[in-house]
Amino acid sequence: MMYTTPTRAERLSECTRKSSDVHSRGFTIVELLVVIGIIAILVSLTSVALSQAGGNARQARALSNLKQVGTAWIQYANQNDDRAMLGYADPGVQSYFKMRTKDQAGQAVAAADAAYYPHRLLPFLGYDRSLMYDYIAEYEDVTSIPNDIIALNPAWGYNAFYLGGWWEMQGSQPTMRYGATAGVVCRSLSQIERTTEMIVFCASSPSEPGLIKAPDELRLGSSWVCPHILGTELIWRATDGSNYGSIDASGGQPGATIAALFSSNNRPNAVTVQGGGAAMEVIVAQSVPTRRIKNFVQTVRADMSTALQGLGDLMDQRRFINAANRSSDPYNFGHN
Numbered sequence: 113m114m115y116t117t118p119t120r121a122e123r124l125s126e127c128t129r130k131s132s133d134v135h136s137r138g139f140t141i142v143e144l145l146v147v148i149g150i151i152a153i154l155v156s157l158t159s160v161a162l163s164q165a166g167g168n169a170r171q172a173r174a175l176s177n178l179k180q181v182g183t184a185w186i187q188y189a190n191q192n193d194d195r196a197m198l199g200y201a202d203p204g205v206q207s208y209f210k211m212r213t214k215d216q217a218g219q220a221v222a223a224a225d226a227a228y229y230p231h232r233l234l235p236f237l238g239y240d241r242s243l244m245y246d247y248i249a250e251y252e253d254v255t256s257i258p259n260d261i262i263a264l265n266p267a268w269g270y271n272a273f274y275l276g277g278w279w280e281m282q283g284s285q286p287t288m289r290y291g292a293t294a295g296v297v298c299r300s301l302s303q304i305e306r307t308t309e310m311i312v313f314c315a316s317s318p319s320e321p322g323l324i325k326a327p328d329e330l331r332l333g334s335s336w337v338c339p340h341i342l343g344t345e346l347i348w349r350a351t352d353g354s355n356y357g358s359i360d361a362s363g364g365q366p367g368a369t370i371a372a373l374f375s376s377n378n379r380p381n382a383v384t385v386q387g388g389g390a391a392m393e394v395i396v397a398q399s400v401p402t403r404r405i406k407n408f409v410q411t412v413r414a415d416m417s418t419a420l421q422g423l424g425d426l427m428d429q430r431r432f433i434n435a436a437n438r439s440s441d442p443y444n445f446g447h448n
Contacts, residue, residue, distance in 0.1 A: 170329070171405045174267075174315075175418040177243040181268055182312050182412035184236035186301070194300045199272025199336060202227055204281030215239075215259075225263040228335040229270045234262075244268060247404070249330060268412075269316025269337030269399055274298065274433050290343065293447050295435045304434065307414035311337075311431050314411040314421075317402040319348075324392045327403035334399035339432035344446045348400045350423035351393050392423055401426050 188197045201211060203223035213226035216239040221231045230244060237243055241254040244266035251257050272278055277288040277297045290296050304310050316337035338347050390407070394400055401409045401423065408420035411431075421431075429436035429445035436445040 171410070171420070174405065174410050175412075175420075177246070178268055178313060178410055178412045179416060179418050180237065180240075180243050181233070182416050182418075184233050185312055186416065187236045188233060189301045194302055196276040196298055196301055197229060197232060197270075198276040198279055199229065199270055199274075200227055200278045200280075201286075202280045205279040205286040208281070208286050221259065225259045228263045229272070230262050230266050230335055231259070244333075247330060247333065264335055265333045266335055267315060267333040267404070268313040269334045269401075270313055271311050271432055272336035273338065273342065275304075275310075275312060290447070293435070295438075296433060296447055298434050301414070304414045305437050306430060308417065309428075309430055310414040310434070311411050311426075312414055313337075314426075315402045315404045315409050316399050318398070319394045319400050319402075320397050321394050323351075324394060325390070327406055329404050331402055331404065333402075336399050337401055338398045339429055340427050341429060341444070341446045342398070344448065345396060347396045347398045348392055348394045350391075350427055352390050 185197060189195060198205075201209070205211075206213075206223050206226060211226070213221040213231050214235075215221055215231070216234075225231055234241070241257060241262070245251065245254050245257055245262070247267045248254075248257065248261070248265070270276075273290060274296065275298050277291060277299065279286050279288050281287070288297060298304050298310075314337055316334045317331045318334045340346065340348050340350075392400065403409055403423070406420075408422060409426060410418070411421050411426075412418045425431075427443050429439070430442045433445065433447075435447060436442045439445040
């Protein structure tokens with residue numbers, strides 16, 4: 113059989129036929145599913161990357177805002193003979209000390225609203241409310257936030273019981289809670305012993321008893337924050353979430369020696385759980401450290417360094433109380 117070389121026209125005709133066959137065949141169902149699966153994976157990876165990048169950016173912005181709030185606290189002390197800003201001053205205390213708080217327009221702030229720190233610190237922030245209230249989604253314009261919300265619900269809680277002190281009138285005299293216990297409350301910045309660890313402000317929120325598992329960027333803020341033991345009362349504790357509820361001190365759990373300390377408060381089984389931090393158990397309704405972004409609490413210390421700290425780390429009482437520096441068991445430090 114003789115082989116003849118196809119002509120140019122014949123070769124073009126064959127190529128056209130094969131191309132037509134390919135186009136007419138199209139994609140099979142399997143091929144379509146593979147393509148759709150690849151696209152879904154790529155979209156998922158992109159979404160995770162964008163979410164992480166967005167979270168990191170918001171975290172960086174929050175820490176920047178927090179540092180500015182801490183710097184304003186330093187400026188307040190510089191203008192007041194090194195005195196730490198009072199954590200709380202009820203209307204009677206304000207009157208006794210002749211404290212006058214004004215807003216940006218020069219109008220007097222109601223004594224009930226001036227009892228908490230925000231209205232007293234805002235002048236040192238150039239009245240920039242966005243540094244403390246951007247998280248509140250209902251107010252697109254932070255200048256429209258009511259004075260009582262400003263007073264009670266900043267994103268950052270002040271270490272109010274142990275820096276400056278919590279002041280209330282008793283009879284005719286202003287009295288500082290815990291003021292009778294030597295070395296517990298720092299009235300001035302120079303009294304702070306470990307400035308690299310002492311928390312001045314951190315993300316905080318008012319919380320009812322229960323288990324808080326997940327971070328929440330929009331959780332309502334509070335103007336003060338409590339360590340996990342306030343005085344002699346267990347307020348909250350870090351947990352892995354599996355041991356939620358009362359823990360029998362006889363069970364040999366870490367920190368069980370604290371049970372005796374709480375027996376007078378009718379809480380013989382309330383013991384600390386050192387470590388963990390995937391969740392927080394709130395035992396007494398109070399303002400507690402809050403994880404707003406990811407699994408960390410944003411803090412600023414007395415040396416103006418900022419940090420992201422876990423709940424387990426914040427159970428170290430030296431983070432909040434000067435006198436805990438001299439305790440042999442700072443995680444279980446309490447005082448009368």
